[in-house]
Amino acid sequence: MPRVIYDPSATSIVIDLLLEAADGRSSLLIPVVLDTGASLTIVATDIMAQLGYDPANPGLGRQRIITGSGVEYAPRTTVRSATAIGQKVANLEVLCHDLPPESGVDGLLGLSFLKHFKLTIRFHKGIIDLNKER
Amino acid sequence: MAKNPLLSREKIKNKYPDQWLLLEDCELDASTSLRKGRVLAHSKDRDEIHRALSKHSGNLCIHFTGTLPPDTGVIF
Numbered sequence: 001m002p003r004v005i006y007d008p009s010a011t012s013i014v015i016d017l018l019l020e021a022a023d024g025r026s027s028l029l030i031p032v033v034l035d036t037g038a039s040l041t042i043v044a045t046d047i048m049a050q051l052g053y054d055p056a057n058p059g060l061g062r063q064r065i066i067t068g069s070g071v072e073y074a075p076r077t078t079v080r081s082a083t084a085i086g087q088k089v090a091n092l093e094v095l096c097h098d099l100p101p102e103s104g105v106d107g108l109l110g111l112s113f114l115k116h117f118k119l120t121i122r123f124h125k126g127i128i129d130l131n132k133e134r
Numbered sequence: 135m136a137k138n139p140l141l142s143r144e145k146i147k148n149k150y151p152d153q154w155l156l157l158e159d160c161e162l163d164a165s166t167s168l169r170k171g172r173v174l175a176h177s178k179d180r181d182e183i184h185r186a187l188s189k190h191s192g193n194l195c196i197h198f199t200g201t202l203p204p205d206t207g208v209i210f
Binding site: 002003004010011012014015016017018026027028029030031033035037038047050067068083084085086099101102103104105106108 | 162192200
């Protein structure tokens with residue numbers, strides 16, 4: 001059963017997200033916050049560039065995003081695959097957007113990934129289960 | 135040049151507290167969480183690690199060993 005154990009006293013739930021490069025020949029694991037309040041998965045611009053997704057390409061669509069501090073626009077692209085908590089999603093839509101370094105993460109794992117599964121969070125015990133719906 | 139040793143996640147945290155790291159030869163568990171890795175670069179500055187990414191290729195891992203202060207909330 002895909003399960004992650006985390007520190008229930010932590011300020012936020014940080015997990016590892018494995019992203020496949022655009023050419024399919026390499027991958028990069030990054031720390032992200034599990035965020036059921038985020039519509040989309042967000043990855044830092046530098047990371048996306050390193051993986052070959054070219055976030056500076058003017059041909060990419062730009063997504064309007066509403067954040068805690070206002071409305072912004074961020075490039076939107078599709079990664080070949082993303083894997084977290086033992087579950088993989090192919091062709092995942094991702095926004096290229098930077099979070100502050102103080103956050104301790106390089107992105108957010110949002111509903112565009114999580115909606116494919118049954119997510120159970122046991123907050124008192126610090127246990128996350130992510131399973132395919134039957 | 136000799137490679138750094140392969141270290142467990144716990145040893146990495148103890149050896150490089152409150153730092154950003156770039157790792158290679160990473161081993162993941164069944165839940166896609168980092169188990170072990172070999173340190174390529176470490177810094178208190180995340181941007182340094184992002185810049186170091188461009189000097190390496192293959193399957194890599196970025197890892198942060200710090201935690202947010204308990205009196206700091208997070209809203210994205």
